[in-house]
Amino acid sequence: EDKVVQSPLSLVVHEGDTVTLNCSYEVTNFRSLLWYKQEKKAPTFLFMLTSSGIEKKSGRLSSILDKKELFSILNITATQTGDSAIYLCAVSRNSGAGSYQLTFGKGTKLSVIP
Amino acid sequence: DTAVSQTPKYLVTQMGNDKSIKCEQNLGHDTMYWYKQDSKKFLKIMFSYNNKELIINETVPNRFSPKSPDKAHLNLHINSLELGDSAVYFCASSSQGSSEAFFGQGTRLTVV
Numbered sequence: 409e410d411k412v413v414q415s416p417l418s419l420v421v422h423e424g425d426t427v428t429l430n431c432s433y434e435v436t437n438f439r440s441l442l443w444y445k446q447e448k449k450a451p452t453f454l455f456m457l458t459s460s461g462i463e464k465k466s467g468r469l470s471s472i473l474d475k476k477e478l479f480s481i482l483n484i485t486a487t488q489t490g491d492s493a494i495y496l497c498a499v500s501r502n503s504g505a506g507s508y509q510l511t512f513g514k515g516t517k518l519s520v521i522p
Numbered sequence: 523d524t525a526v527s528q529t530p531k532y533l534v535t536q537m538g539n540d541k542s543i544k545c546e547q548n549l550g551h552d553t554m555y556w557y558k559q560d561s562k563k564f565l566k567i568m569f570s571y572n573n574k575e576l577i578i579n580e581t582v583p584n585r586f587s588p589k590s591p592d593k594a595h596l597n598l599h600i601n602s603l604e605l606g607d608s609a610v611y612f613c614a615s616s617s618q619g620s621s622e623a624f625f626g627q628g629t630r631l632t633v634v
Contacts, residue, residue, distance in 0.1 A: 440621040450526075450612065450625040451565070494563055500621035503570055503577050508621040509555075512565040 410435040414497050414513035421520055425487050429516045431497030432479040439508055441473050441480050444496040446515070451496055454482070487520045494518070525549050526626040528613050534632045535603055543598045543629045545613030554596035555614040555623060556588060565612070571596055572618075603633045 411434045421427055433441065440458040444451035455464045457473035457480060464471050468487075473480045484491055494517050498510040526547045535541050547554060553572040559565045569588045570577045576588065585601040600607060610630050614623040 442621060442623075444625075446563075449627045453622055453624070456622050496565065498565075508553075508616060508623075509567045509570055509577070510557075510565075510621070510623055511567070512557075514562065514564050517563075 410499065410501065410511040412497055412499055412511050412513035414495075414516050416516060417514065418517040419519070421487055421518070423488060423520055423522055425520075426483065426485045427487060427518060429482040429484075429495050429497075429518070430479065431481070431513055433497075433499045433511075433513075434478065435499045435501050435511060437501040438475070439500045439502055442498045442500065442510065443471055443480070443482050444498065446494045446496055447492075454495075484518075487518075489520050489522060492518060492520045526613055526615055526624050528611075528626040528629050530629060531627065532630050532632075534634060537603055537605060537633055539603050540599070540601045541603060541631075542600070543611055543613075543631070545596050545598070545626060546594055547613075547615040547624070547626075548594065549615055549617070549624060551615035551624075552593065552618040553616050554590070555616070556596065556598050557612040557614060557625075559610040559612060559628070561609070568598075568611075569596075600631075603631075605633050607631060608633045 443454040455471045460475040494515040497513045500508040503509040556568040610628045613626040616623045
């Protein structure tokens with residue numbers, strides 16, 4: 409069975425701190441690893457990683473994948489209160505007929521306090 | 523325009539009832555999904571569906587059935603609702619060959 413483990417499960421930091429969120433996985437027919445941010449409603453897409461060692465960056469957020477060690481990290485620098493959310497890691501695998509199922513971790517709840 | 527939209531946003535119903543949640547996407551995607559998020563915020567795939575194939579997570583009770591009138595819609599019908607069905611249900615879609623799923627805003631189902 410596919411497995412995605414995120415750590416820590418929750419994290420409280422002060423504004424301006426840098427945080428690193430971890431995601432390890434075991435999946436058959438791995439296709440890609442995705443990071444989502446979930447505030448009150450729908451998960452919103454952050455990054456999709458398919459190749460090892462290539463950092464993806466968007467503003468203060470960055471992520472990298474290690475396909476040999478089967479993990480990814482999500483970094484957030486100079487955190488702001490608006491970064492408070494649950495960060496979800498998911499791995500996708502080919503489930504046939506052109507569809508890709510995502511297996512999610514339990515998420516890391518990040519709280520940024522002023 | 524909302525890319526993936528679900529209705530209703532909230533649904534409160536009694537045990538034993540039958541209910542449906544509707545989902546529509548205007549992204550032209552080929553594949554649609556239903557996910558369930560429990561009280562501990564754990565998101566789990568229930569179904570994936572495109573024109574050709576329905577793939578069911580084997581842990582989903584057969585009281586749950588997806589129905590797709592066309593490529594842009596995938597509705598979720600639930601028979602004989604139970605207390606344990608209370609959760610947030612998310613619809614999502616993706617394009618052919620892509621892992622990136624776009625999620626709807628969720629439907630919070632409460633069974634009383």
